[in-house]
Amino acid sequence: MSTGTIPQTDKKEGFSLRQLIPNDVGQLPVVAALIVISVYFQFDSKGLFLTPRNLNNLVLQFVTIAIIGLGATLVLLIGEIDLSLSAVSAFCGAVTVTTSVNDHFPAWEAIIAGLLVGAVVGLINGSLVALLRVPSFIVTLAALIGYTGFLLHILLPVTDIHLFDPFINGLTSNYLPNSLGFGLPIVGVGIYAAFLIYGQIARRNRGLATIPTWQLGLQIGLVVLLTAGALYVFENYLGVPYVAVILVGLTTLVWIVTRFTTFGRHVYAVGGNAEAARRVGINVTLVRISIFTLASTLAAVAGILEASRTASAFAQVDSTLLLNAIAAAVIGGISLFGGRGSVWGVLLGALVIEGLLNGLVLQGRNADVQEMVEAVVLILAVIVDAVLRRRPGS
Amino acid sequence: MVANASGQPDLRGEPRLRLQGINKSFGAVQALRNVDFEVYPGEVVGLVGDNGAGKSTLIKTISGAYTVDSGSIYMDGHKITITSPQDATRQGIETVYQDLALCDNLDVVNNMYLGRETTVGPIPVMNEIEMEHRTIEILKTLNVKIPSVRVPVAQLSGGQRQSIAVAKTVLREARVVLLDEPTAALGVAQTRQVLNLIKRLREQGLAVVVISHNLADVFEVVDRVIVLRLGKRVATFDVKSATSANVVAAITGAEFEAGENAGMEVNA
Ligand SMILES: Nc1ncnc2c1ncn2[C@@H]1O[C@H](COP(=O)(O)OP(=O)(O)O)[C@@H](O)[C@H]1O
Numbered sequence A: 001m002s003t004g005t006i007p008q009t010d011k012k013e014g015f016s017l018r019q020l021i022p023n024d025v026g027q028l029p030v031v032a033a034l035i036v037i038s039v040y041f042q043f044d045s046k047g048l049f050l051t052p053r054n055l056n057n058l059v060l061q062f063v064t065i066a067i068i069g070l071g072a073t074l075v076l077l078i079g080e081i082d083l084s085l086s087a088v089s090a091f092c093g094a095v096t097v098t099t100s101v102n103d104h105f106p107a108w109e110a111i112i113a114g115l116l117v118g119a120v121v122g123l124i125n126g127s128l129v130a131l132l133r134v135p136s137f138i139v140t141l142a143a144l145i146g147y148t149g150f151l152l153h154i155l156l157p158v159t160d161i162h163l164f165d166p167f168i169n170g171l172t173s174n175y176l177p178n179s180l181g182f183g184l185p186i187v188g189v190g191i192y193a194a195f196l197i198y199g200q201i202a203r204r205n206r207g208l209a210t211i212p213t214w215q216l217g218l219q220i221g222l223v224v225l226l227t228a229g230a231l232y233v234f235e236n237y238l239g240v241p242y243v244a245v246i247l248v249g250l251t252t253l254v255w256i257v258t259r260f261t262t263f264g265r266h267v268y269a270v271g272g273n274a275e276a277a278r279r280v281g282i283n284v285t286l287v288r289i290s291i292f293t294l295a296s297t298l299a300a301v302a303g304i305l306e307a308s309r310t311a312s313a314f315a316q317v318d319s320t321l322l323l324n325a326i327a328a329a330v331i332g333g334i335s336l337f338g339g340r341g342s343v344w345g346v347l348l349g350a351l352v353i354e355g356l357l358n359g360l361v362l363q364g365r366n367a368d369v370q371e372m373v374e375a376v377v378l379i380l381a382v383i384v385d386a387v388l389r390r391r392p393g394s
Numbered sequence B: 001m002v003a004n005a006s007g008q009p010d011l012r013g014e015p016r017l018r019l020q021g022i023n024k025s026f027g028a029v030q031a032l033r034n035v036d037f038e039v040y041p042g043e044v045v046g047l048v049g050d051n052g053a054g055k056s057t058l059i060k061t062i063s064g065a066y067t068v069d070s071g072s073i074y075m076d077g078h079k080i081t082i083t084s085p086q087d088a089t090r091q092g093i094e095t096v097y098q099d100l101a102l103c104d105n106l107d108v109v110n111n112m113y114l115g116r117e118t119t120v121g122p123i124p125v126m127n128e129i130e131m132e133h134r135t136i137e138i139l140k141t142l143n144v145k146i147p148s149v150r151v152p153v154a155q156l157s158g159g160q161r162q163s164i165a166v167a168k169t170v171l172r173e174a175r176v177v178l179l180d181e182p183t184a185a186l187g188v189a190q191t192r193q194v195l196n197l198i199k200r201l202r203e204q205g206l207a208v209v210v211i212s213h214n215l216a217d218v219f220e221v222v223d224r225v226i227v228l229r230l231g232k233r234v235a236t237f238d239v240k241s242a243t244s245a246n247v248v249a250a251i252t253g254a255e256f257e258a259g260e261n262a263g264m265e266v267n268a
């Protein structure tokens, strides 16, 4: 009956600093996997894997998976799934191509047409899920089939169309001038470091717990190192490709929205406990519709870049693309059960998948082995997710 | 209807929240029959009754989950209408539900502020530093102990989680706090944590209503006990002069004589 017996884990100031380290760095298993993959294929291919040329190719292929993976991530964060992203991606790419080639619209208008169609597709999917509460699995499975057909339809009577627009094609074949190639990453990393340091000072001034300075230094150092490494690879080939800027820019944008805005917090809340979110007055329906719309728009971006890379629109949807994108998200630490994970993980997950595929190709292996290896990796990632979820609070 | 036998309520002035003649039916089931209810600032009222007595229904009419069929609601003497949870929130009425309604994946700060995040000026970017500072302040005032305000609430114990759910109402500037079975799922030490927290809400001058099945808890923390039976308010006790046996008798409807039951007033 005495009040002194309450077990307390209270520390001196009342609150410790675990969890201050953003989850964005909590990706060690994936990073380890990446290193193992790199080292193995580097040896196995007798030094062909980690050449600037091969890594550049890898990046170009990786962009599609990574951007669709970003969309898949958003949907997974609210605890839903979108199986139509690859079909929507190809469909929107074809919309841009036909708008440019058949209807002779200028590049920007063709691109905006593709993006708008993507947004509308997502709006429809999202509305069916959010308003009618049809399971997203079913809605987007129907959409996958529907837009695969629609894609065939808009290309009729042919099965592929060549794209000649120099601007759109240039998106994936052009490189930044050196000034920007070095300038953008330096400015970006500078802003990131400034915000971290500012946050640290502001927390200290407000009397809040702060991470040790060495840890802050380590965090900034890691980002500098990663950026420098990427720059080294790019600059030893043809420079920084536009698509790298688009990819990092989009990822940063999605990261800022999900991590720092009230909307982003509501996204995590809906994925964690939709009923709790509803009770505190969050418009859960609006969050769901917005997320499906954003995801499909991202898929459209990927589709347009894919059309640019291949300078074509094809009537076929790549059947492994969707699972690769979802696998990238899950390998990158996004929970299939909603509300957990950071968007940067998707890039790591996509690198793991593309690295594996690329390495297997260098070994002369075909789709049979590639797909089986990939299946094993995906299952492993899902098991890790399920195990982590059972452990409270991970 | 209510016989102010002791005359006490009048001395305390206006109730923070007063309900008068509330009726609520679900089809043929009359869940609330002409119920009066009042809770004063700085008072904890225990709402007790058998299963199906209408306790949850009463709480839900106050919190805006249900609308009443007839009857009036007054806040500080002013008549108000509550037809939605938003109406209740606007009046400063906050409810802690039986099933906590926290987001396990979010940390303490984010759960406390969920749905009313502090932003940096007009842009919708959260001011995490202010949110964290204020969270720590409130938890200190309420003497809630947790390892860190930045752990996901899934990592906290049941008592800590319930404490966060209650502390959240203070952050939301509640004037009336409704708690439906706040200790139902908790162990002994954790129950104590939550009961202490309820006492601190009273010290803050809030009007608190607690539904509980556990009479020991009720006697530990409340000032008055209001008993519902079959949708009617049948008795009111002052805990200083009542015993568990009196309350149990009122809950079950056992025969009693007003004279023998100290501290009780019978609401016919
Ligand atoms: N949503 C509802 N629909 C129909 N009947 C209900 C509903 N909510 C409560 N009731 C009925 O109203 C009565 C009071 O229920 P309730 O307020 O939940 O009691 P308590 O919380 O005291 O156990 C019961 O007979 C119950 O069956």
Ligand SMILES: [Mg+2]
Binding pocket: B055, B056
């Ligand atoms: Mg009940």
